[in-house]
Amino acid sequence: MSELWAPVLDWYDEHRRDLPWRGDHVSAWSVMVSEFMLQQTPVVRVLPVHEAWLERWPTPGALADDAAGEAVRAWGRLGYPRRALRLHAAATVIRDEHGGQVPSTYAELLALPGVGDYTAAAIATFAFGRRQVVLDTNVRRVLGRTLSGVEFPAPSVNRAERDLAASVLPPDEETAAAWSIATMELGALVCTASEPSCGRCPVVDLCAWQGAGRPAYEGPARKVQTYAGTDRQCRGRLLAVVRDAEGAVARHRLDVVWAIEDQRERALASLLADGLLTEPEPGFYALP
DNA sequence: GACGCGTGGGC
DNA sequence: TGCCCAAGCGT
Structure with missing residues (x-):
């Protein structure tokens, strides 16, 4: 029995966002669409795309019956467009192997394209009320602070951290699911990465990090990815041209959005290799 | 386990 | 401005 449960659950009842x-x-x-879109993308940017997506494709089968390129186009500027391809691929597996119904177990979900440990646990928990350890960046930060007394968790999850999270997961399914979403929400709204609002935290008196005087992070440097000038930015530019066009676009229309030729050619080749673009005829590029 | 993978907002 | 951050996944 963790003393964190009751105050966190009570806090969630009062402060939770009403998300679609x-x-x-x-x-x-x-739920599944939201989890794909929320991988590394903030809630406020997901909201409108999620709404339009569900309106257009209300079931996995509806998406699977459409072209993958339409998924890439509808993904818009959410970022990491390979997620759109994987969501389409997952929908196809669901249509063909699960009778069109999103599977409900962690193992079945984990087998889907684009579904890793977090997403499988999240869908099983939030859509089906299963009891799973949901270990996302928010939960890791909240547990790291309250239980381990550190400002930030380690770069990757290790066995001890997973065991600790499992040890505080409530034993019954319903409470476990509520605990997971409440802890995530606390991390998103109060126990934030920078400038946490400890004055509004329901478990500030129980928090090990607070009790230790909020010591600064001491682990390995947290990596901040560069973006300007990278292949990733180049890929984004190229894909945007095709996404915003109606049919196939000629190579020269890509040439003008990125000046460095060898980098542009490398990025174009990688987009083709990823299946985000096709070359229906030499020198012309389109969505799949 | 490290790395590559988009995009935009806040400060 | 440049840095930090945002419900990860696949290789």
Whole structure:
């Protein structure tokens, strides 16, 4: 029995955001789409795209029956467009192997394209009420601070951290699911990465990090990815041209958005290799 | 386990 | 401005 449970659950009841992928009437597909979109992308940017997506493709089968390129186009500027391809691929597996129904177990979900440990646990928990350890960046930070007394968790999850998270997961399914979403929400709204609002935290009196005087992070340097000038930025530019066009676009229309030729050619080749672009005829590029 | 993978907002 | 951050995954 963790003393964190009650105050965190009470806090969630009062302060939770009313998001469209939460609630009793929400489909598992809506939850799944949200989890894909929320991988590394903030809630406020996901909201409008998620709404349009569910309107256009209300079921996995509807998406699977459409072209993958339409998924890439509808993904818009959410970033990491390979997620759109993987969501389409996952929808196809669901249509063909699961009778069109999003599977409900962690193992079945984990087998889907684009679904890793976090996403499988999140869908199983939030869509189906299963009892799983949901270990995302928010939960890791909250548990790191409250239980381990560190400002930030290690770069990657290790066995001890997973065991610790499992040890504080409530034993019954319903409470476990509530605990996971409440802890994530606390991390997102209060126990934030920078400038946490400890004055508004329901467990500030129990927090090991607070009790230790909020010591600064001492682990290995947290990597901040560069972006300007990278292949990734180049890929984004090239894909945007095709995404915003109607049919196939000629090579010269790509040439003008990135000046460095060898980098541009490398990025174009990688987009083709990833399946984000096709070359229907030599020198012309289109969505798949 | 490290790395590559988009994009935009806040300060 | 440049840095930091945002519900990770696949290789």
